[in-house]
Amino acid sequence: MTRFIVIGVGIPRCRKSTFSILVSSHFERMTIANTTMNKKKPLLISRRSLLQKGLAGTVALTFLPLDGITKSFAQETAKPVLSGAPTSLPFLKNGVPQFQLKVLSDKAPLHFAAQQISQIMPELTGKTATSPTSAWTLKIDIANDVLNRQKITHESLGNDGYLIVKDGDGLLITGFTGRAVLYGIFALLESATGFAWVRPLIGSVPLEPIQDATLKLPFPLTSKPAFVERGLSLSEMQWKTDSDQMLNWLERNGLNMNALHTWSFEPAWNSTSTNAPDFKEAAAAREKRGLPLEIHGHSFGFLVPPGEFGKTHPEYFSLIDGKRKVSARSSQLCLSNPAVLDLITQRFEKMLDAQPDLQTLGLGPNDGAGGWCQCEFCNAMDSPGDMHQPFTHGERSYTTRYIKFANQVAQRLHTKYPNARIHVYAYTNYIAPPDCEVDPALEVEFCAMYRCTVHALNDPNCPKNAAFNRFLQGWLAKTKNIYIRDYFIMMGDGAARSMPTSLYTLEKDIRYYQSQQLLGMVPEMIPDGPNGANVASGELYATWLQPPSRYTDVWDTGWLVYYGMARLLWNPAQKAEDIIAQACDSYYGAASEQMSQYHQILQENWYQSGHPGVAPPANQITTFSENVQSGPYCLGWGYAPRITWQANHLFDVQPDGKTTKAELTKLAQLLLDAREIARKKMLPVLRDRIEADVQNFQEWALSQGYEIDFRFGQTKVKFMSTARETTAQ
Numbered sequence: 001m002t003r004f005i006v007i008g009v010g011i012p013r014c015r016k017s018t019f020s021i022l023v024s025s026h027f028e029r030m031t032i033a034n035t036t037m038n039k040k041k042p043l044l045i046s047r048r049s050l051l052q053k054g055l056a057g058t059v060a061l062t063f064l065p066l067d068g069i070t071k072s073f074a075q076e077t078a079k080p081v082l083s084g085a086p087t088s089l090p091f092l093k094n095g096v097p098q099f100q101l102k103v104l105s106d107k108a109p110l111h112f113a114a115q116q117i118s119q120i121m122p123e124l125t126g127k128t129a130t131s132p133t134s135a136w137t138l139k140i141d142i143a144n145d146v147l148n149r150q151k152i153t154h155e156s157l158g159n160d161g162y163l164i165v166k167d168g169d170g171l172l173i174t175g176f177t178g179r180a181v182l183y184g185i186f187a188l189l190e191s192a193t194g195f196a197w198v199r200p201l202i203g204s205v206p207l208e209p210i211q212d213a214t215l216k217l218p219f220p221l222t223s224k225p226a227f228v229e230r231g232l233s234l235s236e237m238q239w240k241t242d243s244d245q246m247l248n249w250l251e252r253n254g255l256n257m258n259a260l261h262t263w264s265f266e267p268a269w270n271s272t273s274t275n276a277p278d279f280k281e282a283a284a285a286r287e288k289r290g291l292p293l294e295i296h297g298h299s300f301g302f303l304v305p306p307g308e309f310g311k312t313h314p315e316y317f318s319l320i321d322g323k324r325k326v327s328a329r330s331s332q333l334c335l336s337n338p339a340v341l342d343l344i345t346q347r348f349e350k351m352l353d354a355q356p357d358l359q360t361l362g363l364g365p366n367d368g369a370g371g372w373c374q375c376e377f378c379n380a381m382d383s384p385g386d387m388h389q390p391f392t393h394g395e396r397s398y399t400t401r402y403i404k405f406a407n408q409v410a411q412r413l414h415t416k417y418p419n420a421r422i423h424v425y426a427y428t429n430y431i432a433p434p435d436c437e438v439d440p441a442l443e444v445e446f447c448a449m450y451r452c453t454v455h456a457l458n459d460p461n462c463p464k465n466a467a468f469n470r471f472l473q474g475w476l477a478k479t480k481n482i483y484i485r486d487y488f489i490m491m492g493d494g495a496a497r498s499m500p501t502s503l504y505t506l507e508k509d510i511r512y513y514q515s516q517q518l519l520g521m522v523p524e525m526i527p528d529g530p531n532g533a534n535v536a537s538g539e540l541y542a543t544w545l546q547p548p549s550r551y552t553d554v555w556d557t558g559w560l561v562y563y564g565m566a567r568l569l570w571n572p573a574q575k576a577e578d579i580i581a582q583a584c585d586s587y588y589g590a591a592s593e594q595m596s597q598y599h600q601i602l603q604e605n606w607y608q609s610g611h612p613g614v615a616p617p618a619n620q621i622t623t624f625s626e627n628v629q630s631g632p633y634c635l636g637w638g639y640a641p642r643i644t645w646q647a648n649h650l651f652d653v654q655p656d657g658k659t660t661k662a663e664l665t666k667l668a669q670l671l672l673d674a675r676e677i678a679r680k681k682m683l684p685v686l687r688d689r690i691e692a693d694v695q696n697f698q699e700w701a702l703s704q705g706y707e708i709d710f711r712f713g714q715t716k717v718k719f720m721s722t723a724r725e726t727t728a729q
């Protein structure tokens, strides 16, 4: 056994747990003995200064073996596959770009890339009318010959991976698709300037202009994402109201998916029109970026609208207690009726006729869990195994009949469109795996709603997630075409300021999904912006946020985790603490050191909080679904109204359940120090960002019974009242 003394430099917070995580990342097996922490005076060196010293990572660890030989190295962020000697190219000098862009082939995404560069460079430098000095040329192309020469196949690089090679005096970025080239460009810009687009609306421009930058990378360089499907389910963003900011943010962060929802098209199938809905606008917004066009969502009511068929063909709808129930919300379709199969197949064909590049068609039951048909023919489609699969909604499963129906649609559709893929949900009372084959053309979106957001999905010690994981494994035995929909934001009252799952949990989840070879992850989210202002129509959506003005609050609280998710989906080997430091550099600029520590503490506390309560005695759980949906231990989607439950897990909570004043003081002081930096530097944008964090913190602290004085001018933590010094109910 080798024994080391380990000294950390630049660790966001000198705390045993952080330190252990960092140290253990270097060793598979490790025992920490006699850890001595210098708590009084942690040595803090900013990531910025480490970078200036040429250390690529965020944290330097020095390992001093006890035999006296000194070994020191920097813990580096996970990197793409690199080869060749590092090349250094001037990128910016006094705010002037030092390269000239050259588009080599006439493809829409490459022209969009050029337009993006001409938009981004002035945003980064704060200089609008500067013509670049052409010290070197940055060429972009979809260049199969170059890739062939490098012996890179489409299969190995995928649709999203890129290659950057030296080309004459400059560089060439290429890939097998337009969006791959865009991903390469954004990675290059970030690598040169250190600026990342961490948030869609307000984080898209640096706080202070970047004047000088040098690109230092070894070439050739290839990078490809670990997952095929990466994105957000912006369920409230409609096709008519795609926002440039949201689509830009997705693409600049290596994401490729923002599926459209059938709800957007509902009116198109009404009785007055049998034309396929018009996808042109949505298709164009994606085509220019090289992003795929996909339709998902709860679509039974869209494909067989009650308004069109309710009166003439009530037999298309569910038979419930002896009567046909015609509804697009609270009931489903009679899936055993051959006319329903005909109709849905025809409608999908019409959609594909109108838009042949449509990659996925949504075949989702109406939202919720109710109203499955009780007719004898539908019942005959079930498997005996479905009768006892209790889960989040109800005590039986309907997956087998649903998937049997979806298989039939896929097989029918394939006679005309052999490559068509169909999106299906695994959700509520159809989340248990089916007792039938799953057609390879089906893409399963596994919706772990009500999962515990503290523990990883495969954590065997979490009773909630163990149940979800069992179902996921059941699906995996049938198909590999699965991706995860998650629910980081907790909806309902108080949801806007609910912390999403911790990045440390997400890190574990995403590595687990990678090990299971899932397609990827597309969690639910809403667009960024006040009052839905980021939605072009200005209409209010997400009414469950109550009031809808809380669009901004959701991103104020969640930006770090959504950004982190994007990073991890590209490269699951990246570490949460590196992502936090890097994101805070871009988002908080001069105050990044304080804010990085602040977020590091919250993320870590949240992750390490464990179960917030004890499991109820078995005799108090009347049904399994009741347990999963509302069990008092483990946090999940259903806990939004109980923000206090969550808040006490953001802080250091003692065995008696009380939040410590010391922990609150430390966090509040970091916020006050950061705010002071913004004031001294006269950066109102930075002040606003910190103010949003202050507001979140105030609300969480209040829920713990502590009111802290954050009035303007305060620089030292002062408690105003501790009237309710009790823990959450």
Ligand SMILES: [Zn+2]
Pocket: 318, 319, 333, 334, 335, 336, 337, 373, 374, 375, 376, 377, 378, 379
């Ligand atoms: Zn039926």
Ligand SMILES: [Zn+2]
Pocket: 452, 453, 454, 455, 461, 462, 463, 464, 465, 611, 633, 634, 635
């Ligand atoms: Zn749990």
